[in-house]
Amino acid sequence: MLETSARLLRLLSLLQAHRDWTGAELARRLEVSDRTVRRDMEKLRGLGYPVTAAVGVSGGYRLEAGAAMPPLLLDDEEAVAVAVGLRTAAGGSVAGIAETSVLALAKLEQLLPARLRHRINLIQTAMEPLYAGGPTVDADTLTTIAAACRDHQRLRFDYRAHDGTETVRTSEPHRLVHTGRRWYLMAYDVDRQDWRTFRVDRLRPRVPTGPRFVPRDSPQDAASYVSHAVAAAPYRYQARILMRAPLDVVADRSSPTAGRVERVDEHSCILHVGSRSLDEIALYVALKGIDFQVLDPPELVNHVRSLAERLSRAT
Numbered sequence: 001m002l003e004t005s006a007r008l009l010r011l012l013s014l015l016q017a018h019r020d021w022t023g024a025e026l027a028r029r030l031e032v033s034d035r036t037v038r039r040d041m042e043k044l045r046g047l048g049y050p051v052t053a054a055v056g057v058s059g060g061y062r063l064e065a066g067a068a069m070p071p072l073l074l075d076d077e078e079a080v081a082v083a084v085g086l087r088t089a090a091g092g093s094v095a096g097i098a099e100t101s102v103l104a105l106a107k108l109e110q111l112l113p114a115r116l117r118h119r120i121n122l123i124q125t126a127m128e129p130l131y132a133g134g135p136t137v138d139a140d141t142l143t144t145i146a147a148a149c150r151d152h153q154r155l156r157f158d159y160r161a162h163d164g165t166e167t168v169r170t171s172e173p174h175r176l177v178h179t180g181r182r183w184y185l186m187a188y189d190v191d192r193q194d195w196r197t198f199r200v201d202r203l204r205p206r207v208p209t210g211p212r213f214v215p216r217d218s219p220q221d222a223a224s225y226v227s228h229a230v231a232a233a234p235y236r237y238q239a240r241i242l243m244r245a246p247l248d249v250v251a252d253r254s255s256p257t258a259g260r261v262e263r264v265d266e267h268s269c270i271l272h273v274g275s276r277s278l279d280e281i282a283l284y285v286a287l288k289g290i291d292f293q294v295l296d297p298p299e300l301v302n303h304v305r306s307l308a309e310r311l312s313r314a315t
Contacts, residue, residue: 015063135201154210175222197229235274240295
């Protein structure tokens, strides 16, 4: 059984890692009685942590936002991840966050033990970010969306489509996906009764957020869904190409925003790619240096054949 001070730290770590806990769950994790959990909660409140409790069948404990930022408990891996993320954010795609990232990093690194600072420096010196000049996203917008995803709260927002059309959307937000250049929100569109992908730089949340909802089963994982939505769905031509190479080889030579890769077996995979031009698809696939076979659409087969003949005559 944990000693009181160590148990309080463990309890605080659990409250920070998960939004809602029942007393029975906490007692089981800490290997103590429900009464001990209640006493420990009072001690945390006495130290200034805003812990709330609800009674009834669905009751439990929650660490609420307070008037001041409480101390956070991070394990070694979390501390390294946060430090690397803050360093990267100084030049990333979130607008207005560079200066605050540096200030937060300074506070964090002041407290890091030498072994962790060494690990972070090794990672950072090996990294050379290449920013593609994509649109920046307001940090408050990302925070609002992330909180709505976490708390399962409906999100209403103004959205500007690629043609400039402005609409108001009501959604059940599921996940944020970052492709390395742009941020996307995968959400269930309540009015259209279907899953949708939204570019976050074209989105303006309306706060406060809406009522809570019961999460739906998503059609597939968020990264794959967004990859398909931005790589193929908007385009006139949508192709399926059988690539005669392992999935990891093809994926390494493909951008998730340009194509989605599906495993067939250990020696081949299918590349799903879209474009407004058959020439673009043919050249995109051919320049990967991998043998391939066009499965769909039929017109791409003839187009690749004609392109091959033209290239042959050029030599």
